[in-house]
Amino acid sequence: MTQAGDHQFCTLAEHHDEREATWRERALNAEDALKVAHTKILAQRIRIGELIGQICDLRAGWTEEAIQRITAENTNLKQRVRQLTTDTRTLDERLKAARSNLRFQDRHVADLEARIADPGPAT
Structure with missing residues (x-):
């Protein structure tokens, strides 16, 4: 009985550990994707700023x-x-x-x- 209880406890613990590993892996993947997205957004914002600056420079020369x-x-x-x-x-x-x-x-x-x-x- 004790062995069956220990076995069931180990099975539940292993199942819990597997779920925990899957969750951690998904969380790490999501964090990586979020970092990539933030990098791309920052690059696009910089590019937009440069283009707006060029437009302002072009308009400044014309009355x-x-x-x-x-x-x-x-x-x-x-x-x-x-x-x-x-x-x-x-x-x-x-x-x-x-x-x-x-x-x-x-x-x-x-x-x-x-x-x-x-x-x-x-x-």
Whole structure:
């Protein structure tokens, strides 16, 4: 009876020790993951701070008047690009029409030259 009680006590103690080991292992893994997460968060915060600093540096060099002037110039340039694109299309269409007319004139001249070279029967 005493041996059975001791055996049962040992089994319960071993089972408890196994649970305790599993719990400790999970706790250590969680602590390691938390340390890694904190390191990553710190690195991201540092990077965000650097980027915000760069943005502030870029904005500090520009006055509101300069920004408005550059924006207006950009708008004017975009309009100019649109106008030039339209002009290019118009000129391309005219060039195609001129080439078509030239081909027609070349065929007409070739036809007239053929008539002159071979007068055929006189009527």
